[in-house]
Amino acid sequence: MTEHVLPGTDIVVSDDGPTIDVTDLPRHGFGRKSALFWGVLVFIMIETTALAIMFGSYLYVRGNFNEWPPSERLQVTPGILTTVMMLGSCVPMQLSLKPCHEMALRPTRRLLVVGVALGFAACGLRAWEIASIPFAWTDNAYASVLWTTYGMHTIELGASVLETLVMAAVLYRGPLEEKHFEDVEVTALFWWFANLVWLPFAALFYVDGALR
Amino acid sequence: MTAEASPTLPRALPTAKARRERVIERSRVLRFISETEHQAIGLRFVVTALVFFAMAGALALLMRLQLARPGLHVVGPDLYNQAFTMHGSTMMFLFAVPVMQGMGVYLVPLMIGAKSLAFPRLSAFAYWTYLFGGIFLWLSFFMNTGPDVGWFSYPPLAGPEYAAGKRADVWAQLITFTELSALAIAVNLIATIFKQRSPGMSLDRMPVFVWASLVTAFMVVFAMPAVMVASTMLALDRLVGTHFFNPAEGGDPLLWQHVFWFFGHPEVYIIFLPALGFVSEIVTTFTRRPLFGYTPVVLANVATAILAFGLWVHHMFATGIPQLGASFFTAASIVIAVPTGVQFFCWIATIWGSGPRYAAPFLYVLAFLATFIIGGLTGVMQASVPIDTQVHDTFFVVAHFHYTLIGGAVFPLLGALHYWFPKVTGRLSDERLGWISCALVFAGFHLTFFPQHILGLHGMTRRIYTYAATTGWGTLNLVSTIGAFLIGAGLLVVLINLARSYRSGMAAGNDPWQGPSLEWHYASPPPRMEERDVAIVAARYPLWTAPVGKVVGLEPREELITNVIDAEPSHKEKNPGPSLSPFFLALATSGTIIACIFTPWGLVWGAVVIALVLTLWYWPRRSEVDEHHLSEEQP
Numbered sequence: 001m002t003e004h005v006l007p008g009t010d011i012v013v014s015d016d017g018p019t020i021d022v023t024d025l026p027r028h029g030f031g032r033k034s035a036l037f038w039g040v041l042v043f044i045m046i047e048t049t050a051l052a053i054m055f056g057s058y059l060y061v062r063g064n065f066n067e068w069p070p071s072e073r074l075q076v077t078p079g080i081l082t083t084v085m086m087l088g089s090c091v092p093m094q095l096s097l098k099p100c101h102e103m104a105l106r107p108t109r110r111l112l113v114v115g116v117a118l119g120f121a122a123c124g125l126r127a128w129e130i131a132s133i134p135f136a137w138t139d140n141a142y143a144s145v146l147w148t149t150y151g152m153h154t155i156e157l158g159a160s161v162l163e164t165l166v167m168a169a170v171l172y173r174g175p176l177e178e179k180h181f182e183d184v185e186v187t188a189l190f191w192w193f194a195n196l197v198w199l200p201f202a203a204l205f206y207v208d209g210a211l212r
Numbered sequence: 213m214t215a216e217a218s219p220t221l222p223r224a225l226p227t228a229k230a231r232r233e234r235v236i237e238r239s240r241v242l243r244f245i246s247e248t249e250h251q252a253i254g255l256r257f258v259v260t261a262l263v264f265f266a267m268a269g270a271l272a273l274l275m276r277l278q279l280a281r282p283g284l285h286v287v288g289p290d291l292y293n294q295a296f297t298m299h300g301s302t303m304m305f306l307f308a309v310p311v312m313q314g315m316g317v318y319l320v321p322l323m324i325g326a327k328s329l330a331f332p333r334l335s336a337f338a339y340w341t342y343l344f345g346g347i348f349l350w351l352s353f354f355m356n357t358g359p360d361v362g363w364f365s366y367p368p369l370a371g372p373e374y375a376a377g378k379r380a381d382v383w384a385q386l387i388t389f390t391e392l393s394a395l396a397i398a399v400n401l402i403a404t405i406f407k408q409r410s411p412g413m414s415l416d417r418m419p420v421f422v423w424a425s426l427v428t429a430f431m432v433v434f435a436m437p438a439v440m441v442a443s444t445m446l447a448l449d450r451l452v453g454t455h456f457f458n459p460a461e462g463g464d465p466l467l468w469q470h471v472f473w474f475f476g477h478p479e480v481y482i483i484f485l486p487a488l489g490f491v492s493e494i495v496t497t498f499t500r501r502p503l504f505g506y507t508p509v510v511l512a513n514v515a516t517a518i519l520a521f522g523l524w525v526h527h528m529f530a531t532g533i534p535q536l537g538a539s540f541f542t543a544a545s546i547v548i549a550v551p552t553g554v555q556f557f558c559w560i561a562t563i564w565g566s567g568p569r570y571a572a573p574f575l576y577v578l579a580f581l582a583t584f585i586i587g588g589l590t591g592v593m594q595a596s597v598p599i600d601t602q603v604h605d606t607f608f609v610v611a612h613f614h615y616t617l618i619g620g621a622v623f624p625l626l627g628a629l630h631y632w633f634p635k636v637t638g639r640l641s642d643e644r645l646g647w648i649s650c651a652l653v654f655a656g657f658h659l660t661f662f663p664q665h666i667l668g669l670h671g672m673t674r675r676i677y678t679y680a681a682t683t684g685w686g687t688l689n690l691v692s693t694i695g696a697f698l699i700g701a702g703l704l705v706v707l708i709n710l711a712r713s714y715r716s717g718m719a720a721g722n723d724p725w726q727g728p729s730l731e732w733h734y735a736s737p738p739p740r741m742e743e744r745d746v747a748i749v750a751a752r753y754p755l756w757t758a759p760v761g762k763v764v765g766l767e768p769r770e771e772l773i774t775n776v777i778d779a780e781p782s783h784k785e786k787n788p789g790p791s792l793s794p795f796f797l798a799l800a801t802s803g804t805i806i807a808c809i810f811t812p813w814g815l816v817w818g819a820v821v822i823a824l825v826l827t828l829w830y831w832p833r834r835s836e837v838d839e840h841h842l843s844e845e846q847p
Contacts, residue, residue, distance in 0.1 A: 022784060
């Protein structure tokens with residue numbers, strides 16, 4: 001049998017046709033190398049689209065009112081505190097990426113625990129923020145859009161905290177495969193999304209619905 | 213790394229794993245519900261969708277019987293309202309989208325030379341969710357709670373004031389089921405196409421159907437959330453007293469129309485683009501020529517997808533929108549004909565002088581070319597506001613969209629079913645019956661729907677359950693009804709042909725049509741992932757040009773991951789294999805969605821159950837750990 005390697009490639013051409021031997025390839029890949037990364041990115045696109053439609057709906061019903069806001073003004077302090085806490089919680093998640101890429105178990109899981117703790121704090125503040133909304137969703141269309149947006153985003157926020165909690169628990173319990181570190185990376189990605197996606201709504205609700 | 217930290221294989225591994233596999237192997241039911249292979253899931257999607265197609269088709273025949281003559285009482289107005297709503301909703305949400313996605317789930321991994329989908333368990337979850345949603349809708353219908361406010365469920369008719377009972381809620385929750393499923397498949401197809409193409413299959417070597425699946429998946433990602441949000445708003449208005457669509461409290465029924473059609477118009481192209489992919493594949497194979505203008509065809513797909521998001525308002529011309537808006541959306545609606553025109557000319561150029569082989573798949577493509585062009589032209593007519601205002605809500609519109617949806621999607625789908633039948637079953641279908649079915653369906657289709665253009669121009673509105681003899685619409689309606697039964701007969705011949713061939717057709721071999729793409733490289737039916745090689749390709753039409761190579765060094769349940777643009781090998785990932793979790797998650801999700809019709813607490817309690825099932829799904833089991841993939845550090 002004759003064999004030769006195609007110049008500039010790993011492809012071996014023999015009488016049976018070309019072959020590539022992938023025995024020595026790694027068993028994980030981070031970032032855009034990973035299929036999971038793309039999957040989570042697309043899920044984030046889906047959820048961003050859903051929230052963007054709520055944003056548009058807010059502006060759409062806004063045109064139907066002569067006075068704005070049509071209900072009592074929102075209190076901004078709980079909202080701003082929640083938002084600051086959400087942004088702060090992104091720091092440990094971002095820091096966890098370096099040990100995660102090095103597959104260093106202990107620092108990775110410690111930072112996840114810090115992130116989860118800050119996430120729970122943000123959820124607590126969000127509960128206070130929701131309790132302080134001075135009108136019911138049944139009052140008018142503005143109230144309906146605002147409450148529904150809060151509901152949708154709080155589900156995202158809660159889901160990201162619970163997901164990270166489970167991730168951290170897996171890192172403490174095992175057994176661990178290399179792919180679990182890919183999972184940590186996309187958990188952090190989703191965390192960034194769940195927290196940052198609130199910023200346009202914070203501007204909309206706190207400025208347009210409260211401070212204006 | 214320390215010596216203590218090196219990976220150790222859990223001792224219980226072989227026994228626990230073997231025990232679990234033995235239990236699943238022994239029970240046929242468990243094996244069925246834990247299946248995650250893409251061929252099985254894809255086939256289930258297609259077969260289930262065809263069953264729903266038949267059920268919705270039966271309702272169409274019922275409606276045609278009712279309208280055959282003036283003043284008939286085959287069904288009453290209430291059942292008629294449910295019939296057209298069920299027909300439209302089933303065709304759009306339970307047939308057209310799932311069947312196209314099912315074809316993608318089956319074919320895409322084979323065409324790109326992957327062993328499986330990127331997220332096989334997610335695809336199983338998508339199937340079960342879809343199936344449970346379909347069963348839920350039809351059980352509701354059989355219990356006289358079928359939705360009755362039209363497939364686009366406009367408020368205020370569908371709102372709390374005018375739609376008492378739970379019929380409109382059933383529709384709103386059907387949307388949740390089907391969109392969840394469609395989105396899960398879209399994510400899967402995008403990740404699979406981006407990351408699991410065979411080495412050598414750069415983006416510009418992907419088969420056109422794979423391109424169409426990719427573009428469609430992105431359309432699903434941006435379109436489906438709109439209808440999920442809209443149906444959630446509708447459900448909230450009905451269940452907890454929000455005012456999204458209540459003008460008395462600052463809401464707006466037109467908000468529904470905007471959000472719904474922001475989904476609804478791209479939806480047409482979500483159904484249509486995969487069908488164009490079928491056409492390109494079939495034309496290439498049956499003319500035995502590389503597709504003329506591969507790049508323009510791919511770019512036309514992308515352009516159609518982008519433009520599809522910019523013309524939803526043409527469904528709302530009759531609501532009195534500003535003139536500038538009307539002009540913009542008229543222009544956009546006309547422009548979208550251009551990329552489809554480009555594809556038409558490319559197919560004609562490919563076929564021209566090629567001496568094609570006139571087998572059943574190619575006949576259906578010819579039926580498509582002749583029929584869709586008419587639907588496309590009536591579409592361009594309706595882009596004009598004065599014509600649209602005149603024919604709005606008449607049978608002219610019914611005729612138009614059946615020309616585009618049956619002509620544009622069902623004809624290519626029937627061609628595709630005949631084309632890939634040998635790959636799926638390993639047997640050839642009967643050519644003579646293929647010709648007969650195509651002739652019957654084609655003649656029946658035009659007999660049914662062409663007269664409806666004229667009925668619409670004569671003023672026959674949609675969704676009326678009967679009409680007076682003095683209208684003069686009786687004869688054309690009778691012709692239309694005869695045509696509908698001819699279509700039914702044609703589809704029956706398709707069914708008989710495929711069923712007979714499945715039992716006793718001639719053996720097909722790997723590549724009965726001498727097709728150029730990778731799916732024909734594999735055995736028919738294709739082997740499961742453990743026995744499947746990952747191919748290496750060096751050309752756009754690998755089976756026509758150079759020998760197909762193979763990748764060595766993969767474990768049976770390992771997938772090769774390649775990079776997005778050039779498909780160069782990057783690393784290997786483990787395929788998780790069969791699991792019962794997707795089935796249980798779909799059960800929990802279905803319970804939640806149905807409970808939400810009756811109480812908002814359904815969401816709260818459902819979320820707890822879903823979170824628990826998801827955690828169990830994700831939790832690593834010692835019996836599933838693969839020694840090759842263990843992390844160096846263990847807790």
